[in-house]
Amino acid sequence: MTNFEIIEAKKENLPHILRLYAEEDIDNGNVMSIGNAEAIFEKMESYPNYKIYIARYNDKIVGTFSLSIMDNIAHMGQSSGLVEDVVVEKSMRSKGIGRKMMKYAMEICRKNNCYKMSLSSNLIRERAHKFYEKLGFKKHGYSFLIEL
Numbered sequence: 001m002t003n004f005e006i007i008e009a010k011k012e013n014l015p016h017i018l019r020l021y022a023e024e025d026i027d028n029g030n031v032m033s034i035g036n037a038e039a040i041f042e043k044m045e046s047y048p049n050y051k052i053y054i055a056r057y058n059d060k061i062v063g064t065f066s067l068s069i070m071d072n073i074a075h076m077g078q079s080s081g082l083v084e085d086v087v088v089e090k091s092m093r094s095k096g097i098g099r100k101m102m103k104y105a106m107e108i109c110r111k112n113n114c115y116k117m118s119l120s121s122n123l124i125r126e127r128a129h130k131f132y133e134k135l136g137f138k139k140h141g142y143s144f145l146i147e148l
Contacts, residue, residue: 009041013061020088049070049079063097065084065101067084
């Protein structure tokens with residue numbers, strides 16, 4: 001796929017990222033205002049290893065994900081990576097974009113000496129589960145949450 005790149009998102013990319021979030025089942029189609037998104041993005045910029053990335057094809061943003069690299073005292077000091085909010089534009093799915101985004105995230109984790117990269121996926125997203133398993137992800141333990 002020529003004319004394709006994955007780069008760190010900038011504030012001016014937020015309208016496109018919010019468009020992708022509205023398309024996906026992240027928050028049942030709800031998205032925050034651009035003003036709120038900009039405030040959160042500015043706060044995120046102060047975090048040393050938490051970034052949003054975008055995938056561009058022919059200068060159009062067609063995918064996004066966020067990646068947090070967390071330092072650990074356990075695991076002999078090796079960091080761990082956490083991927084969140086993975087979305088590929090519906091019309092661009094099954095073209096290898098999601099695979100490229102996850103491989104990109106894995107490479108960032110390797111460069112940061114991470115011992116693992118993890119993510120969670122809603123139980124109903126069976127197609128996504130198959131996608132992650134094809135990339136080598138394994139089901140490991142249980143994911144627990146409490147809505148606050």
